[in-house]
Amino acid sequence: xxxxxxxxxxxxxxxxxxxxxxxxxxxxxxxxxxxxxxxxxxxxxxxxxxxxxxxxxxxxxxxxxxxxxxxxxxxxxxxxxxxxxxxxxxxxxxxxxxxxxxxxxxxxxxxxxxxxxxxxxxxxxxxxxxxxxxxxxxxxxxxxxxxxxxxxxxxxxxxxxxxxxxxxxxxxxxxxxxxxxxxxxxxxxxxxxxxxxxxxxxxxxx
Numbered sequence: 091x092x093x094x095x096x097x098x099x100x101x102x103x104x105x106x107x108x109x110x111x112x113x114x115x116x117x118x119x120x121x122x123x124x125x126x127x128x129x130x131x132x133x134x135x136x137x138x139x140x141x142x143x144x145x146x147x148x149x150x151x152x153x154x155x156x157x158x159x160x161x162x163x164x165x166x167x168x169x170x171x172x173x174x175x176x177x178x179x180x181x182x183x184x185x186x187x188x189x190x191x192x193x194x195x196x197x198x199x200x201x202x203x204x205x206x207x208x209x210x211x212x213x214x215x216x217x218x219x220x221x222x223x224x225x226x227x228x229x230x231x232x233x234x235x236x237x238x239x240x241x242x243x244x245x246x247x248x249x250x251x252x253x254x255x256x257x258x259x260x261x262x263x264x265x266x267x268x269x270x271x272x273x274x275x276x277x278x279x280x281x282x283x284x285x286x287x288x289x290x291x292x293x294x295x296x
Contacts (some may be wrong), residue, residue: 215263237251
């Protein structure tokens with residue numbers, strides 16, 4: 091039983107780097123020698139670790155340890171030591187880098203692209219649904235003759251009829267182009283006179 095315990099203690103002690111000379115089975119003539127050897131070996135190991143920790147503490151607490159160090163600014167191969175609280179750059183440079191990184195992650199701003207009312211075509215045919223009257227902005231006051239048309243692409247839009255008087259009514263076929271009216275907001279189409287069912291402006295002599 092004693093030899094079994096000694097062999098188990100020898101295995102445990104070898105895992106924590108105890109010396110085999112002090113823990114050899116030949117020196118264990120009695121249990122008192124066994125525990126005496128174990129105690130002396132553990133105390134020696136403890137003293138060795140305390141000496142290591144005190145040496146490390148004295149090096150880290152010395153003022154020259156922090157003063158003589160040169161910090162890298164743009165060298166990516168260097169690294170910041172573990173436990174260091176100082177930044178490798180100044181506070182202003184750190185804020186600038188953080189701002190640029192935030193902009194980079196956000197990506198480009200998506201701007202709303204305005205849609206062409208005629209799908210980027212110069213003219214388009216449409217059918218009149220009803221006639222309308224729109225009022226302009228100040229200081230203008232004359233009513234603008236307009237028509238609601240259903241275009242050949244399936245969209246419905248309002249178009250301005252230029253000139254004095256028109257012969258348009260429901261189910262009339264007209265040709266429209268993109269040309270806005272400056273004093274009526276949202277009116278971007280204009281009827282072409284003399285095309286399809288829309289006649290020319292009649293000239294009456296006075």
